[in-house]
Amino acid sequence: MLDYIWLVPFLPLFGFVINGLFGSRLPRRVVGIIACSTVGLAFVISLTAFFVLPDQPVPDKVLYSWIKVGDFKADFAFQIDPLSIIMILIVSGVSFVIHIYSIGYMHGDPGYSRYFTYLNLFVCAMLLLVLANNFLMMYIGWEGVGLCSYLLIGFWYERKSAADAGKKAFIVTRIGDFGFALGIMYIFKTFGTIDISEVMHLAQGRFEVGAPILTAITLLLFLGAVGKSAQIPLYVWLPDAMEGPTPVSALIHAATMVTAGVYMIARCNMIYSLSPTSLMVVAVIGCATAIYAASIGLVQNDIKRVLAYSTISQLGYMFMACGVGAFAAGIFHLMTHAFFKALLFMGAGSVIHALAGEMDIRHMGGLRRYMPTTYMTFLIAALTIGGIFPFAGFFSKDEILWRAFEQNYILWAIGIITAAMTSFYIFRLVFRTFAGETRVEKEKLVHVHESPRVMTIPLVILGIMSVIGGLAGVAKAFPLLGTSRFFSEKLNILRFLEPVTGGHHAEGSEAVGLERWLMLASLLIALVGIYIAYQFYVRNPQLPKRLARSLRRTYKFVLNKYKVDELYDFLFVNPAKKFSVFLWRIWDDSIIDGIVNGTAGFFKVCGRIGRRVQTGYVQTYILLIIIGAVIIIWYCL
Amino acid sequence: MVPLSYYLLLSAILFSIGAVGVLIRRNVLIMFMSIELMLNAVNLSFVAFSRFLDSLEGQVFVFLVMAVAAAEVAVGLAIIICIFRNKATVNVDEINLMKG
Amino acid sequence: MELALFVIFGAVAVASAIMVIVSRNAVVSALFLILTFFCLAGLYVLLNAQFIAALQIIVYAGAIMVLFVFVVMLLRTGKEARRGYRLIFQKSMGIIFVVLFLLLLGSITLTVAVTGMRGPYTAEAVRHIGNTQAFASVLFTDYLYPFEIISVLLLAGIIGAVVLAKRKR
Numbered sequence: 001m002l003d004y005i006w007l008v009p010f011l012p013l014f015g016f017v018i019n020g021l022f023g024s025r026l027p028r029r030v031v032g033i034i035a036c037s038t039v040g041l042a043f044v045i046s047l048t049a050f051f052v053l054p055d056q057p058v059p060d061k062v063l064y065s066w067i068k069v070g071d072f073k074a075d076f077a078f079q080i081d082p083l084s085i086i087m088i089l090i091v092s093g094v095s096f097v098i099h100i101y102s103i104g105y106m107h108g109d110p111g112y113s114r115y116f117t118y119l120n121l122f123v124c125a126m127l128l129l130v131l132a133n134n135f136l137m138m139y140i141g142w143e144g145v146g147l148c149s150y151l152l153i154g155f156w157y158e159r160k161s162a163a164d165a166g167k168k169a170f171i172v173t174r175i176g177d178f179g180f181a182l183g184i185m186y187i188f189k190t191f192g193t194i195d196i197s198e199v200m201h202l203a204q205g206r207f208e209v210g211a212p213i214l215t216a217i218t219l220l221l222f223l224g225a226v227g228k229s230a231q232i233p234l235y236v237w238l239p240d241a242m243e244g245p246t247p248v249s250a251l252i253h254a255a256t257m258v259t260a261g262v263y264m265i266a267r268c269n270m271i272y273s274l275s276p277t278s279l280m281v282v283a284v285i286g287c288a289t290a291i292y293a294a295s296i297g298l299v300q301n302d303i304k305r306v307l308a309y310s311t312i313s314q315l316g317y318m319f320m321a322c323g324v325g326a327f328a329a330g331i332f333h334l335m336t337h338a339f340f341k342a343l344l345f346m347g348a349g350s351v352i353h354a355l356a357g358e359m360d361i362r363h364m365g366g367l368r369r370y371m372p373t374t375y376m377t378f379l380i381a382a383l384t385i386g387g388i389f390p391f392a393g394f395f396s397k398d399e400i401l402w403r404a405f406e407q408n409y410i411l412w413a414i415g416i417i418t419a420a421m422t423s424f425y426i427f428r429l430v431f432r433t434f435a436g437e438t439r440v441e442k443e444k445l446v447h448v449h450e451s452p453r454v455m456t457i458p459l460v461i462l463g464i465m466s467v468i469g470g471l472a473g474v475a476k477a478f479p480l481l482g483t484s485r486f487f488s489e490k491l492n493i494l495r496f497l498e499p500v501t502g503g504h505h506a507e508g509s510e511a512v513g514l515e516r517w518l519m520l521a522s523l524l525i526a527l528v529g530i531y532i533a534y535q536f537y538v539r540n541p542q543l544p545k546r547l548a549r550s551l552r553r554t555y556k557f558v559l560n561k562y563k564v565d566e567l568y569d570f571l572f573v574n575p576a577k578k579f580s581v582f583l584w585r586i587w588d589d590s591i592i593d594g595i596v597n598g599t600a601g602f603f604k605v606c607g608r609i610g611r612r613v614q615t616g617y618v619q620t621y622i623l624l625i626i627i628g629a630v631i632i633i634w635y636c637l
Numbered sequence: 638m639v640p641l642s643y644y645l646l647l648s649a650i651l652f653s654i655g656a657v658g659v660l661i662r663r664n665v666l667i668m669f670m671s672i673e674l675m676l677n678a679v680n681l682s683f684v685a686f687s688r689f690l691d692s693l694e695g696q697v698f699v700f701l702v703m704a705v706a707a708a709e710v711a712v713g714l715a716i717i718i719c720i721f722r723n724k725a726t727v728n729v730d731e732i733n734l735m736k737g
Numbered sequence: 738m739e740l741a742l743f744v745i746f747g748a749v750a751v752a753s754a755i756m757v758i759v760s761r762n763a764v765v766s767a768l769f770l771i772l773t774f775f776c777l778a779g780l781y782v783l784l785n786a787q788f789i790a791a792l793q794i795i796v797y798a799g800a801i802m803v804l805f806v807f808v809v810m811l812l813r814t815g816k817e818a819r820r821g822y823r824l825i826f827q828k829s830m831g832i833i834f835v836v837l838f839l840l841l842l843g844s845i846t847l848t849v850a851v852t853g854m855r856g857p858y859t860a861e862a863v864r865h866i867g868n869t870q871a872f873a874s875v876l877f878t879d880y881l882y883p884f885e886i887i888s889v890l891l892l893a894g895i896i897g898a899v900v901l902a903k904r905k906r
Contacts, residue, residue, distance in 0.1 A: 638739065639739055639740055639743045639783070641851055642846045642847050643743065643747075644743075644780070644784070645842075645846035646843055646846050646847065647747045647750070647751070647780075649839055649842040649843055649846060650751055650839065651750060651751065651754055651773075652842075653835050653836070653838060653839040653842075654751070654754045654755060654757075654758060655754070655758075656831075656835045656838070657758060657831065657832060657835050658757065658758030660828060660831030660832070660835065661758070661828045661831060661832065662758060664763055666763045666766075666805070666808065666809055666812070667757070667758065667760075667763055667766050669805075670757055670766055670767065670770050670805065671757065671758055673770065673797075673801070674754055674757060674758075674770065674773065677773070677774065677777055677797070680777070680789075680793075681777055681780060681781075684780075684781055684784050684786045684789055685784060686851070686853075687784070687786065688784040688785055688786065688860075689851060690851070690853050690854070690855055690856055691855045691856045691857065691858050691859045691860075691862075692855070692856030692857075692858055693856070693858050693863075693871055693872055693875040694856070694875065696786050696788070696789050696872055696875075697872070697875055697876050697880050697883075699786075699789050699792075700789070700792065700872075700876065701880075701883055701884075701887055703792060703793075703796050703797065704887045704890065704891060705887070705890065706796075706797075706801065707796060707800065707801060707891065707894070708890050708891050708893070708894025708895075709894070710801050710804055710805070711804070711894045711895060711897070711898040712894050712897045712898050712901065714804060714805070714808045714898070714902075715897065715898040715899075715900075715901035715902040716901055717808065717812075718808065718811070718812070718901070718902050719901050719902065721812050722904075727812060730824060
C-alpha cells in the first residue's frame with residue numbers, strides 16, 4: 001500500500017489538470033465531483049497508509065532521480081514516516097471536508113471551476129510539501145502553496161482590496177521564502193546533501209550542541225516559517241488574506257498552509273535541538289505572537305479578522321511548543337487546530353452566507369434560532385479553542401503549556417494569559433453572533449436561513465473531530481483503551497510521532513501530579529475568560545462600551561492593530577515605492593533604455609552605411625567574387 | 638607537341654574574356670553567353686590536363702560539366718524569360734530588386 | 738603542324754570570344770560564340786579527345802546555342818542602346834581586377850610545372866583501344882554514380898525550365 005503513496009499528491013494534481021483544462025466547459029456538478037473525489041481518494045489512501053505503516057522505518061519512495069549535477073542530487077522522492085503520514089492525513093482529510101463545503105458555499109460564483117482548480121492545485125502542493133524527502137521538493141511545495149494562496153486570496157480580483165491583499169501576502173511571505181531558500185543553500189554547502197533525513201543524521205554526528213553554523217541554518221529556516229506561518233514580524237499578510245473566499249481561509253489560512261512552518265520545524269527537529277539559541281528564538285517569537293495577536297483579536301469587529309488573529313495566536317502556541325522542544329505537542333496542536341479552526345471559519349462562512357456577505361459582528365446577534373446546526377458546531381469549536389475539558393483543544397494546549405512550564409515559567413505565564421484572552425475573544429464572537437437580540441437589518445433578516453446540507457454536514461464532521469480529536473494525545477488517560485497496542489501506539493499521537501520527534505518526556509508520578517494542577521489552572525482561567533465575555537456581551541452590553549470609552553486611546557490603538565501596517569508602510573513600503581519610482585524614471589527610462597536604444601541606434605547607423613554594399617546589381621556581386629579570387633590566388637602564391 | 642602551359646594560358650585568356658563580358662555587358666543574354674565562355678575555358682584546361690597526365694578523368698569531368706551547363710542554360714534562359722515578362726527589359730542595370 | 742593548328746585555333750577562339758563580348762547585337766554574339774566553340778572542338782581533337790570534341794559540337798554548338806539563339810529571337814531585344822556610362826567605376830574596377838587575375842594565372846601557368854600521377858591512358862593506349870571506348874570504360878565504371886545523378890539533374894533542369902517559363906494565368 002505504501003508503494004501507492006505517490007498517488008496522494010498526484011490525485012489532486014490530476015483533478016487540477018482536468019478542471020484547469022476543461023473545467024469551464026464541464027457542468028458544475030462534474031467539476032465539483034472531480035475536485036472532491038480526487039481529494040477524497042487521496043484521503044482514503046492516506047488513511048490506509050496510516051494503518052499499514054509498520055513500526056520499523058520505511059525507506060523513502062523514490063519516483064525518479066530529478067536533478068543530478070556533480071555532487072548535487074535531488075530525487076523526486078517521498079518520505080514515509082509517522083510525521084508525514086499524520087500530516088497527509090490532516091491535510092487530505094480537512095481538505096476533503098472543505099472541498100465538499102465549498103460546493104455549497106461557491107455554488108453561485110461565476111469562477112466556480114477556477115476556484116476548484118486552484119484548490120486542487122493547493123492540495124497537491126501542500127501534500128508534496130509534507131511528503132518531500134529533500135529540502136528542494138519541500139521548497140516546491142512551499143512555493144506552490146504560496147502561489148495558490150496568492151491566487152485564492154485574490155480570487156475575486158475585480159475587487160481592488162482582494163487583489164492588494166493577494167499581492168501583500170505574496171510579497172510578505174516572499175521575505176520568509178528568501179530566508180528559507182538561503183537556509184537550503186547553506187544546508188547544501190555545509191552537508192553536501194539536501195536529503196532531509198541524511199542532513200539530520202550528519203548534523204548529529206558532525207556538530208556539537210550550539211554550533212554557530214547550525215544556529216545560522218536553523219534561524220534562516222525559521223525565517224521561512226515566520227513568513228509562511230504569519231509570526232511576528234511577518235504576520236501582517238494573514239489578516240488581509242481574509243479577502244479570499246471563506247473556505248479558502250478555512251483551508252489555507254487556518255488549517256494547512258500556515259502550519260507548514262510548524263511542520264518544517266518539527267521535521268528538522270534534530271538540527272533545532274542542536275541549537276539552543278534558535279530554539280529560544282522560536283519559543284520567544286511564538287510566545288510573543290501568541291499574546292500579541294490574541295490582544296488584537298479582543299477588539300476586532302470583523303468576524304473573519306478575529307478568527308485570523310486567533311489563527312496567528314494559535315500558530316504562536318505551536319511555535320512555542322517547538323521552541324521548548326515539544327515538537328510532538330506542536331504537531332498535536334496543529335492537528336486539533338486544523339479541526340477547530342477550520343470549523344470556526346466554516347461556521348463563520350455559513351453565517352456570512354446566510355447574511356449575504358455581512359461580516360461585522362455588530363450587525364449580527366440572535367442567530368441561534370435561525371441556524372441551529374451552525375450555532376451548535378460553532379459553539380463546540382469555541383469550546384475547543386477555548387480549552388474546555390474534554391474538547392480537543394484542551395489536551396493539545398495543555399500539553400504545550402505543561403512543556404513550557406517545564407522550561408520556563410515566563411513562557412507558561414504568557415501562554416496562560418493568552419489562553420484567557422482566547423476564550424474571551426472567541427466567546428465574544430459566539431455571544432455577539434448567536435446570542436441575545438438580533439441586530440441584523442430587517443430586510444436581511446427575512447432571508448436568514450440555515451445553510452444547505454452540503455455545508456452543514458462538513459460542519460458536523462469537523463465538530464465530531466474537534467470533540468474526539470483530543471483523545472489522540474491522552475491515551476494514557478484512558479487505561480482501558482491503553483491496553484490495546486493499536487490504541488496505545490497508533491492513536492497516541494505523541495507516542496506515534498516519537499520515531500521522528502525524539503523521546504517523550506519522562507513521566508514521574510510527581511510530575512504528573514503537577515501536570516494535573518496546571519491542567520486545572522488553565523481550565524479555570526479559560527472559564528474565567530468565558531465568564532467575562534458573558535458578563536460583557538450578554539448580561540451588561542453597556543459595559544464594554546463604557547470600558548472602551550474610558551480607555552479610549554488604548555482601545556483605538558489596539559483596534560488599529562497597534563498601527564503596525566502604518567509603521568511598515570512608513571519604514572519599508574513607502575521607501576521601496578520611492579526607490580522603485582527612481583529606478584523606473586531615472587535608471588530604467590534613462591540609463592537602461594538609453595543603452596538599449598543607443599545600441600540599436602549604433603547598429604542602425606552601421607546598417608545605413610553597410611547597405612550601400614548591397615546595390616542589387618548582379619555585376620557588383622560578381623566583381624566582388626573576382627576580387628576575392630584574386631586575393632586568394634595572390635595569397636596562395 | 639604543344640606544351641601544356643600554352644593550353645592553360647589560352648584557357649586563362651578565354652576565361653578572363655568571359656569574366657570581362659560578365660562584368661561589363663548590360664544585356665543579360667550576353668552575360669549569360671560569357672558565362673558559357675568561362676565554362677568552356679575551364680573545360681579546355683580539363684582536357685589539356687587529361688591529355689598531359691595520360692588520364693581520362695578530365696574528359697569525364699568535361700562531360701559532366703556539359704550536362705550541368707545544358708541544365709543551367711535551360712533554367713537560366715527560363716528565368717530570363719520570366720524577368721523579361723515582368724520587367725520588359727534584359728538590361729541588368731535596370732534590375733536591382735535586391736537593393737539594400 | 739600541330740603548333741600551327743594550335744595557334745590558328747587559339748587565335749580564332751580568342752578573337753571570336755572578344756567579338757562575343759563587344760558585339761552590340763545578341764545574335765551576332767551568339768554566332769561568334771558558336772565559332773569559339775568550333776575552335777575549341779578543334780583544340781580538343783588536337784588533344785586526342787575526339788569524343789569530347791564531338792560532344793562540344795553537338796551539345797554546345799548545337800543544342801545549347803540553338804536555345805540561346807531561339808531566346809534571343811524570342812525576346813527581340815535588338816541592338817543594345819548606348820546608355821551613357823552607368824556603373825562606370827564598377828566596370829573599370831572589374832576590368833582592372835580581371836587583368837590582374839589573368840596576370841596571376843598566366844604567371845602560374847608559365848612558371849609552374851605540372852606534377853601529378855600519370856594515368857594508364859597514354860596516347861598510344863587510347864589509340865589502341867579507341868578514344869570513345871576508353872572514355873566509356875572510365876565513365877561507366879568509376880563514374881557511374883555521377884553519371885546517373887547527372888541524369889536526375891537534367892530532369893530537374895527540364896522541369897524547372899518548364900515551370901519557370903510557363904505563362905501563369
